[in-house]
Amino acid sequence: MAEFLTIGEPMAVFASSNIDKNLEDATDFTKFVAGAELNVAIGISRLGHRTEYISSVGQDPFGKFIRKSMTAAGVGNTYVSEDVDHWTGFYLKERVSHGDPATFYFRRNSAAANFDANILDSIDFSDVQIAHLSGIFAALSDNDLAVLKRLSQHLKQNGKFITFDPNLRPALWESQAHMVATTNELAKNADLVMPGIHEGEILMGSSNPQKIADFYLNQSQTTQTVIVKLGPKGAYIKQKNGNAQTIPGFHVKNVVDTVGAGDGFAVGLISGLLDGLPINKAARRGCAIGALAVMSPGDNDGYPTSDELNSYLQNQQITE
Structure with a gap:
């Protein structure tokens, strides 16, 4: 049975191989599997943990590709349904020498956006230790927002x-105001919230890590820990008891693709907690996997196995 559970929209991504060419002019692409929550499930599975992913795909080549990729990665797909009426989402991604690549999505009214809420009633929560939720699934449709709220209730009821x-x-929300209000409301149900520093500025009006952390700690009795992702600078941790610290990031000489770095942080953090690491060491693992993620072109191709992670940390003269 799964130790880790998540829900999201799986997609195929066509990543350009043409450096610094816009998507209109790029001609060479490589297909990968993508989707933020699926990235996290793949990374945690790669580190030896049992995972289950909840979603829906179309009965099309992309849906088949995603299912095969999940099986190859060891991610459970017991709760991934096939939708005969809607297609599987996909997107295009630039290759850039500096900064974040541009992307273009084809996901409106996808299979995942029409997820059947009845599937939630079949989920076995008995062995789940950690569930990871994201604001993306809520943005796909009113249906999926209701699904995410219902799943969150099930998780809390099961402790x-x-x-x-x-x-x-x-781009997925009808307005920024709706995005901010809904995202912050969803965060209230989480034991641990992990916004990026730029997301904090949008969601609560400040880029100060301490103020971002205080906002989420103060808005909910449930939230006990906030970790603000600082990009290459690392991560800021603050807990309900007042303990706070900054975890330094890892230097990367050659950044290939920044997409997937935040999900890589989640992989390291959550896998560390599953392994019984204290929060600071789990966050440090998150920073390490975030650094490894930006060295590869796929959204999750840079996520390491346990041996690869240990080798990287040893090279950085860090022991867990």
Whole structure:
């Protein structure tokens, strides 16, 4: 049975191989599997933990590709349904030498956006230790927002630990005001919230890590820990008891693709908690996997196995 559970929209991504060419002019692409929550499930599975992923795909080549990729990665797909009436989402991604690549999505009215809420009634929560939720699934449709709220209730009723990543996708929301209000409301149900520093500025009006952490700690009795992702600078941790610290990041000489770095942080953090690490060491693992993620072109191709992670940490003269 799964130790880790998440829900999201799986997609195929066509990543350009043409450096610094816009998507209109790029001609060479490589297909990968993607989707923020699926990235996290793949990374945690790669580190030896049992995972289950909840979603829906279309009966099309992309849906088949995603299912095969999940099986190859060891991610459970017991709760992934096939939708005969809707297609599987996909997107295009630039290759850039500096900064974040541009992306273009084809996901409106996808299979995942029409997820059947009845599937939630079949989920076995008995062995789940941590569930990871994201603001992306809520943005896909009113149906999926209701599904996410219902799943969150099931998890709390079963006493499960919830992590929440805002993962803001403004293009998917009807307005920024709705995105902010809904995302912050969803965060109230999480034991641990992990916004990025730029997301904090959008969601509560400040880029100060301490103020961001205080906002989420103060808005909910449930939230006990906030970790603000600082990009290459690392992560800021603050807990309900007042303990706070900054975890330094890892230097990367050659950044290939920044997409997937935040999900890589979640992989390291959650896998560390599953392994019984204290929060500071789990966050440090998150920073390490975030650094490894930006060295590869796929959204999750840079996520390491346990041996690869240990080798990287040893090279950085860090022991867990």
